[in-house]
Amino acid sequence: MTAELPDLTTYDAVLFDLDGVITPTAEVHMDAWRAMFDTLFTEWDITPPYGEADYFEYLDGKKRYDGVASLLRSRDVEVPWGDPSDPPTADTVCGIGNRKNEFFARVLREEGIVAYPGSIAVLDVLAAAGTPIAIVSSSKNAREVLTSAGIIDRFPVIMDGVIAERDHLASKPAPDVFVEAARMLGVAPARSAAVEDALSGVASAAAGGFGLVVGVDRGVGADALREAGADLVVPDLSAFTAPAPEREASA
Numbered sequence: 001m002t003a004e005l006p007d008l009t010t011y012d013a014v015l016f017d018l019d020g021v022i023t024p025t026a027e028v029h030m031d032a033w034r035a036m037f038d039t040l041f042t043e044w045d046i047t048p049p050y051g052e053a054d055y056f057e058y059l060d061g062k063k064r065y066d067g068v069a070s071l072l073r074s075r076d077v078e079v080p081w082g083d084p085s086d087p088p089t090a091d092t093v094c095g096i097g098n099r100k101n102e103f104f105a106r107v108l109r110e111e112g113i114v115a116y117p118g119s120i121a122v123l124d125v126l127a128a129a130g131t132p133i134a135i136v137s138s139s140k141n142a143r144e145v146l147t148s149a150g151i152i153d154r155f156p157v158i159m160d161g162v163i164a165e166r167d168h169l170a171s172k173p174a175p176d177v178f179v180e181a182a183r184m185l186g187v188a189p190a191r192s193a194a195v196e197d198a199l200s201g202v203a204s205a206a207a208g209g210f211g212l213v214v215g216v217d218r219g220v221g222a223d224a225l226r227e228a229g230a231d232l233v234v235p236d237l238s239a240f241t242a243p244a245p246e247r248e249a250s251a
């Protein structure tokens with residue numbers, strides 16, 4: 001069952017998640033973890049060395065500090081938990097987790113990041129139509145990622161993890177960050193579209209009452225995205241700018 005995709009320029013605004021929607025950020029995170037643990041394991045003489053399997057077994061999908069604790073535990077290394085406010089130099093679970101952010105910034109600087117071409121094509125179409133856009137990301141690195149990708153100037157509103165924390169906004173799947181970004185753009189959620197690749201993000205936009213919630217399936221699965229509240233699911237945003245016969249989504 002397929003249906004033609006709606007025209008995003010008919011909405012008052014389109015709000016985009018960043019990681020996995022505009023940029024393939026997961027790879028940068030993987031590289032940052034590897035660089036950080038390679039350094040730490042060498043310094044501390046921890047064996048066996050960090051390997052790719054460690055990422056999937058202990059880090060992927062986990063909260064940062066939980067991931068650090070479980071990976072260290074797998075090597076029989078115990079350090080105090082510490083506190084999220086610990087500096088990146090602190091040898092605590094939180095300090096080591098915060099250290100990973102420094103490596104993330106370094107990997108971004110050294111390797112850069114290239115936005116998904118299909119997403120850039122959609123941004124171009126929206127810009128040509130004068131449709132306002134915003135970023136709604138849970139990441140505290142959103143500005144660095146957008147800068148590295150060379151597209152930060154395209155977004156008049158960037159709702160990121162820094163602003164959410166400052167303004168005490170509940171994180172996704174609560175609707176707060178999407179609703180607040182719409183307010184900052186001066187648009188009504190019901191007349192706007194939201195684009196997300198994570199279940200929590202889709203649920204956030206759906207709870208915010210957005211007129212259209214687009215799920216981008218980067219591996220979570222179309223059924224799961226629809227169950228979370230996506231009105232339609234595409235494998236990539238290039239679906240929106242493809243020639244008419246290909247402009248279809250599974251519905």
Ligand SMILES: [Mg+2]
Pocket residue numbers: 017018019020021196197198201
């Ligand atoms: Mg995402």
